[in-house]
Amino acid sequence: MPTAISLFTGCGGSDAGLAQAGFSVLMANDVLPYARDVYLANHADTDYRLGDVAEIKSFPSADLLVGCYPCQGFSQGGVREPSRKINRLYLEFARALRTVKPKAFIVENVAGMVRANFRHLLKNQLAAFRRAGYRVSCEVLNSADFGVAQERRRIFIVGIRKDLDAVYKFPSPTHGIDAPRPFCTIREAIGDMPHWPEGEFYARSFHWYYMSRDRRRGWDDLSKTIVANPRHMPLHPLSPAMIKLEHNVWKFVDDAPARRFSYREAARLQGFCDVEFPDTKPGTLDMRYTVIGNAVPPPLFAAVAGALPKIW
Ligand SMILES: C[S@@+](CC[C@H](N)C(=O)[O-])C[C@H]1O[C@@H](n2cnc3c(N)ncnc32)[C@H](O)[C@@H]1O
Numbered sequence: 004m005p006t007a008i009s010l011f012t013g014c015g016g017s018d019a020g021l022a023q024a025g026f027s028v029l030m031a032n033d034v035l036p037y038a039r040d041v042y043l044a045n046h047a048d049t050d051y052r053l054g055d056v057a058e059i060k061s062f063p064s065a066d067l068l069v070g071c072y073p074c075q076g077f078s079q080g081g082v083r084e085p086s087r088k089i090n091r092l093y094l095e096f097a098r099a100l101r102t103v104k105p106k107a108f109i110v111e112n113v114a115g116m117v118r119a120n121f122r123h124l125l126k127n128q129l130a131a132f133r134r135a136g137y138r139v140s141c142e143v144l145n146s147a148d149f150g151v152a153q154e155r156r157r158i159f160i161v162g163i164r165k166d167l168d169a170v171y172k173f174p175s176p177t178h179g180i181d182a183p184r185p186f187c188t189i190r191e192a193i194g195d196m197p198h199w200p201e202g203e204f205y206a207r208s209f210h211w212y213y214m215s216r217d218r219r220r221g222w223d224d225l226s227k228t229i230v231a232n233p234r235h236m237p238l239h240p241l242s243p244a245m246i247k248l249e250h251n252v253w254k255f256v257d258d259a260p261a262r263r264f265s266y267r268e269a270a271r272l273q274g275f276c277d278v279e280f281p282d283t284k285p286g287t288l289d290m291r292y293t294v295i296g297n298a299v300p301p302p303l304f305a306a307v308a309g310a311l312p313k314i315w
Pocket residue numbers: 011012013014015016017018032033034035038054055056057070071072073074092294297298299300
């Protein structure tokens with residue numbers, strides 16, 4: 004079985020995908036205690052090191068290195084500020100790459116990185132990985148095209164060590180209009196779940212910003228992007244439809260009850276099989292949403308990792 008090291012691991016969306024693609028994850032790392040708790044409740048055998056990646060002095064050897072460094076600097080939801088320190092965590096990933104020298108690596112990040120004002124940061128990352136000795140390619144993929152019931156566009160950077168006679172080709176869509184299978188819908192992903200799971204959804208009011216756009220999709224649609232902030236979580240299809248009143252002002256068509264997706268529904272819409280959420284102290288409702296919303300959809304990561312050439 005090929006082996007992997009995972010950095011910026013969170014609760015393990017990427018790593019669940021690695022497991023599906025046949026990798027054994029030897030070591031994982033994150034700063035968030037509840038991400039570690041969820042990860043270990045679901046994958047007990049990995050050496051999960053809690054703390055700042057910059058403090059890791061030694062790594063095991065492994066065939067593959069993966070890392071999904073934080074994206075607040077580029078994402079729609081965060082402050083789009085190219086100079087933020089958080090946008091330089093890729094240098095920690097490059098340090099691990101130079102130390103471990105795996106046969107291949109995979110990085111995931113928000114698609115906003117290809118925007119004109121961030122392109123220099125993307126170029127810096129690609130240059131750092133090339134200098135570390137890798138042939139590098141990148142592509143934006145949508146999780147809906149890989150059987151996830153959600154529209155979520157993310158950039159993937161894949162590198163193969165230059166001394167290996169192999170090239171990487173990104174996977175073709177498996178789901179969608181021109182693909183072998185139809186898109187997976189919200190109904191298929193969560194239709195069997197309780198309709199009103201008290202205590203498992205964020206029940207605060209819908210503030211003006213929430214009501215500034217349409218947050219609802221129907222049962223037979225793809226979900227809007229699952230985010231890490233529960234305040235901005237899309238609406239469950241049981242909620243009334245929304246209509247536009249004027250620019251940035253929407254309202255519900257009637258007074259029927261409306262609610263956001265629960266954190267368990269969010270996990271299904273990210274393509275996780277059911278996740279165990281341990282009742283440890285940092286596991287507040289908001290934190291459960293955060294670790295799930297931050298995750299890479301496992302089927303998408305499995306498709307990217309599964310497309311690696313057989314170099315193990
Ligand atoms: C996009 S999320 C990763 C998602 C994860 N790969 C998954 O699929 O579940 C980025 C993660 O980086 C972590 N992080 C941020 N700064 C860090 C640091 N200095 N050292 C280690 N982890 C860090 C965050 O806590 C967050 O969980």
